Amino acid sequence: MANRVWHKIESPTVIFALGRLGSEGWLLGTNEGLWRYDDSGKCEIVSEALRAAVITAVAAPDTYPHRNLILIGSVDGIARSIDGGQTWSSATLPQPSQVSQIVLSPGFEFDGIAFAATLEDGVLRSSDDGQRWHTWNFGLLDRETLALAVTPEFASDETVFVATSSGIFRSTNGGRAWRELAFAGEDADAEEALPPTGVAVTRDTLVVSTESKGLFYSRDSGATWFKHSAFSSGQTYTLAAARDFAKLLLATPAAIAISEDSGVSWERIAKPPDSVISIAMGDDGTVLCGTQDDGLWVYR
Numbered sequence: 001m002a003n004r005v006w007h008k009i010e011s012p013t014v015i016f017a018l019g020r021l022g023s024e025g026w027l028l029g030t031n032e033g034l035w036r037y038d039d040s041g042k043c044e045i046v047s048e049a050l051r052a053a054v055i056t057a058v059a060a061p062d063t064y065p066h067r068n069l070i071l072i073g074s075v076d077g078i079a080r081s082i083d084g085g086q087t088w089s090s091a092t093l094p095q096p097s098q099v100s101q102i103v104l105s106p107g108f109e110f111d112g113i114a115f116a117a118t119l120e121d122g123v124l125r126s127s128d129d130g131q132r133w134h135t136w137n138f139g140l141l142d143r144e145t146l147a148l149a150v151t152p153e154f155a156s157d158e159t160v161f162v163a164t165s166s167g168i169f170r171s172t173n174g175g176r177a178w179r180e181l182a183f184a185g186e187d188a189d190a191e192e193a194l195p196p197t198g199v200a201v202t203r204d205t206l207v208v209s210t211e212s213k214g215l216f217y218s219r220d221s222g223a224t225w226f227k228h229s230a231f232s233s234g235q236t237y238t239l240a241a242a243r244d245f246a247k248l249l250l251a252t253p254a255a256i257a258i259s260e261d262s263g264v265s266w267e268r269i270a271k272p273p274d275s276v277i278s279i280a281m282g283d284d285g286t287v288l289c290g291t292q293d294d295g296l297w298v299y300r
Contacts, residue, residue: 138176149199
């Protein structure tokens with residue numbers, strides 16, 4: 001990645017969420033609706049009807065455009081399109097909810113299961129491709145949910161993790177019931193580290209990024225925790241896992257870093273733009289950063 005540089009892309013000012021749009025590029029949830037960035041470097045609005053909407057979460061199946069399904073979350077609910085964004089319908093929710101993230105099951109094409117993190121109403125779950133959503137909050141002591149992650153083996157282990165303002169919770173029955181984890185174990189800094197800034201799962205590791213105490217890792221689904229010397233302290237902006245469940249992408253004020261071995265080792269690739277709030281990585285190593293007030297940046 002030595003010859004790559006940052007490119008500022010003409011885009012809306014705030015990029016709340018980034019999500020892969022199958023082979024068609026990337027979805028951008030912005031303060032000016034839903035946008036698409038393609039690998040040629042072009043950024044354009046997906047739907048003029050949504051231009052005034054604040055889109056805080058985006059998701060599409062890996063098989064897009066074979067299935068033209070797009071799910072979006074906003075400050076008051078979830079909407080879906082089955083024609084690539086030309087028309088939209090509101091999903092059925094128990095009540096209007098401010099959605100912070102939408103995550104699809106790794107087997108979404110077969111099970112139709114999706115989860116949504118909300119800032120006041122806990123976790124929402126859908127099993128019909130995002131048409132109808134239900135609250136699944138038994139045991140979830142904190143309803144301010146900031147980030148979600150499902151395991152690669154979700155079809156068999158039904159395990160989901162959620163980061164809340166006060167800790168990390170785990171479900172082993174597909175999100176129907178939750179149990180709080182002893183986050184960071186005996187680490188005295190754990191309480192000071194909250195709230196988390198992100199949660200990600202690789203094939204053998206649970207990783208949590210924190211507001212001021214670096215990264216925490218667990219190899220046993222949250223029973224025990226440790227820190228990596230590379231990021232044992234300091235602020236982290238956000239964390240994401242690649243589609244292969246092997247690579248991790250981390251944004252800190254000082255660097256964008258990539259791990260290709262579930263967090264065992266890290267490579268710092270670049271100093272990030274300011275105020276990163278969303279990150280994503282393509283299969284070719286391209287890195288996208290959405291910012292709070294300076295639009296989209298792409299490292300390629």
